[in-house]
Amino acid sequence: MAKKVLLIEDEPNIIEAIKFILSREGWEVMAHSDGASALDAIERIAPDAIVLDVMLPNRSGFDILRDLRSKASTEALPVLMLTAKGQKRDRELAESYGVTHFMTKPFSNQDVLERIRELTA
Numbered sequence: 001m002a003k004k005v006l007l008i009e010d011e012p013n014i015i016e017a018i019k020f021i022l023s024r025e026g027w028e029v030m031a032h033s034d035g036a037s038a039l040d041a042i043e044r045i046a047p048d049a050i051v052l053d054v055m056l057p058n059r060s061g062f063d064i065l066r067d068l069r070s071k072a073s074t075e076a077l078p079v080l081m082l083t084a085k086g087q088k089r090d091r092e093l094a095e096s097y098g099v100t101h102f103m104t105k106p107f108s109n110q111d112v113l114e115r116i117r118e119l120t121a
Contacts, residue, residue: 002028003120006047008038008064009082010056014105018051021109022116035059039067042074049119051112054083054090062093069098078119082107 005022009015010033019029032041035056054061061081068074078100083090086104094102101115
């Protein structure tokens with residue numbers, strides 16, 4: 001059975017790129033683009049890993065990550081956070097909330113694939 005990745009991202013080009021990269025390697029990839037309902041999507045889909053954008057409509061990825069880590073059912077769920085904002089303070093904030101891996105945009109296809117493999121190994 002394919003492992004499931006939930007991609008929480010609002011940019012269609014990035015959604016398509018990551019879906020293509022991961023699907024080609026046998027992953028089942030679902031996308032969700034609204035921050036406000038992301039936690040509901042995570043509960044419903046029960047992914048093996050999450051790719052989470054920082055800047056989302058209606059709620060930030062940082063808030064979503066913090067809430068994930070505060071719940072026993074999702075506290076250990078692997079999260080790869082993607083952001084166009086690669087400042088040191090953003091990385092530190094993500095790490096303080098318990099991100100598994102932090103990556104800046106633009107990214108290479110190979111880097112995304114390697115990180116997802118690491119997260120679910």
